[in-house]
Amino acid sequence: MDYRDSNDPPSRRRILQAGAGLAGATLLGSGFPLNALAADKPALGNYPAGTSGSSVFIGICTPRTGTYAAQGEDEIKGYELAIEHLNSGNELMHRISPRIRKGVLGKTVKYGIADSEAKPNTAVQAQSRFISENKAIMISGSVSSAVAVAINKLAEREKVIYLPCITGSNDTTGKDCVRYSFRQCFYAETAANAIGPVLVKNLGRNKKIAFLTPDYTYGHTVRQSMQDALASLGGWTVATNQISPLGTTDFSSHLLNVANSGADVVININFGRDAVLSIKQAKQFGILDQMTLVMPYNTPFLAKEVGANIMQGVYAGTDYWWTVQDRFALAKLFNEAFFKKHNYMPEWGANSAYMQVAMWADAVERAGSFYPVDVIKAYEQGKTVQSTVGPVHFRPEDHQLVRPVIIVKGKKPGAMKSADDYYDVVEVVDGGPLMQKPDAFGCKLGSYT
Template sequence: MQATRRGLLAATAVTAAAPRARAQGRPKIRIGVLNDQSGTYRDTTGLTSIACVQQAVQDFGDRGFEVEVLRADHQNRPDTGATIARQWIDRDGVDVIADVPTSSVALAVGEVCRQKDRIHLNASATAVALTGEQCSPNTIVWSFDTYMMAASTGGAVVKAGGDSWFFVTADYAFGHSLEQQTTLKVTAAGGTVKGSARYPFPDTTDFSAFITRAMSSGAKVLGLANAGLDTVNSVKQAKEFGLDRRMRIAPLLMFLTDVHALGLDTAQGLVLTESFYWDLNDRTRAFARKIVARTPNNWPNQAHASAYSSVLHYLKTVADMGPEEAKRSGAATVARMKAMPTEDDAFGRGRIREDGRGIFPAYLFQVKTPAESKGEWDLYKLLSTLPAEEAARPLAETGCRMVRS
């Protein structure tokens, strides 16, 4: 499939970032935010992730070099994403490509960045291959992946008696990874998988046939190995079919924005995992206030927060190294990022592991009832916390060639 004209035109859009009063001749860092601005992940990433990157630049301030932010819509197509990435690097001198939802696109963009020694800061793709068998010295995956979702949400559902599953799975790298990682957790606990149905991505909106198969499978749990609008539509249609009266619905990658789209009448009681929630503490609330001022109709979720934090940590690293040195080699800059502890309002303190995985806690939430909610975006109550070291796949299991034996 050829890169579309709309995707390539979107790649030329530029957003002002750093303060404009600049002396000529100062070094310039260019960051390209590449995500879905028109499809199933437009709310979970999209314009709010761009706003978060802009906020990171603003919070970083003026430290002797300019920062320019470009943006583009990859339309969830690997070829489009890879073409934009090459164009940005070769023509526009982009140093970092940030966000990049859709694991198939992220893997393609990560390879371009490796070949051209630029940086891939992934905030929203989740396939464990990004820090596993296809890990790269040029890629960082900030705060969540399919292992984390399987360990937290999947593990909690199994412990609660959900020992037989049927999966509805997006048929690409992310969906496969999420189904696989959750299956490992289910079977390790003595459970079984009754079956799965994979659907074409991104061209499916009717999930009724897959829901019917799940209801006839005899499984106790419907595992949704999808995300964004696909998860929203799956949950809505499952409830319309009355599946929730016979099976438990387990959305394995669900975001605050998805719950808001569903509404509490439909989403109440669902259990899910995020690495960030705006109402966790004073620091997360302070961060959220800044982002909501930019995008009042779409509050930040874990993907948005990851876009902010990863770019802020990168800019701190550039300041530490010096912009000229940081621009010479993406791999060398990523190595310095791994050597420096992370610290920001969205995630607090953390670190980046040698395979490129950010190490942060995971939070298991239950969606509030309408009576429990005190506001439009007051949607979660915290059930438990998975410690940072347990939220990431053990290094020995990653298959990453950068991991020391």
């Protein structure tokens, strides 16, 4: 009944020995499956319990009720599409992960979806259930860093690979990084560093900034990074920094301060509903007519919610915007497949979900085994993968994907060619130079076993 019987001392020792052996095996080189003889592996996490049948299970937990429900539903569509593509051996999947035939290592991928209500507590609970009941071999999903950080810890403890989906905090692959988690999306540091030069280039030097900062780690980090980058690049100064608690419903008092600050540019770091509310209200206060709005870390569906009229001329940093299909062929394939099913163009949550699953499948295929240590090591080889935003690779030191940041600018309503055509892609900023040194944010990956 209890798969954790393996926790008794003898098998622990066996794991350690196996781990030592594996370290040697890794040296044998890339290109080949790291270890084809799955039968040799000791039990670890849900291996081999979760891989003994003809299918493997993925646990997906995103918010479906509460503040981030819209983003959560978008992620789910991305996951479902990816898993469908995996099981059918779709061309797009094949081009990201060339070894993929049908399923992963010949096994069908099954999945379960649970509502996290955007609460870490609920998410941990749901994922724990997927791990213990469904023997999930991989878990994924998040719209907030609080959930990502919480599940990071769970993944490390349970020895199950976790792939967060939307999480902007530096901590996710910084001080709260874990061996068992890999982040695909951009984050505070790269967002700030990517958009800075674009702003100086387009808006000029010596501007005054008004910040709208949500009062939690992510918000303060982005604000600091942006402030430093803009000061050194273009001599920009801060006119005011308006801090609001998470879940603020009325920004009018903050906006009054912004309106009276004499700033040229409003940098709005709020995410989700806070972002929607603050932008709409900024418009009402006439602020957007006098100042340029910048969203360094853009929320999926923001333009749809606030309307093209307000978003025109707004600079935003994002993980993915569908019109990059003009530059990247895989994006076009993805958009088409997604649009066919859902009749709207995917947002970046859906793309992140899709790419996470595809890159995981690639790592598993390269490892030749579901044995978590092998899979992690396959990830850590840092092999370049073709993605919807061009070639990308994972940094082995902190498990952060090195990937470009897309800078977009809101279109005039008249210039939109379709209902979803809200932005022009201004620049696709190469990700490598944007990133901090791997240890700069205190990342210490845990042990493999």
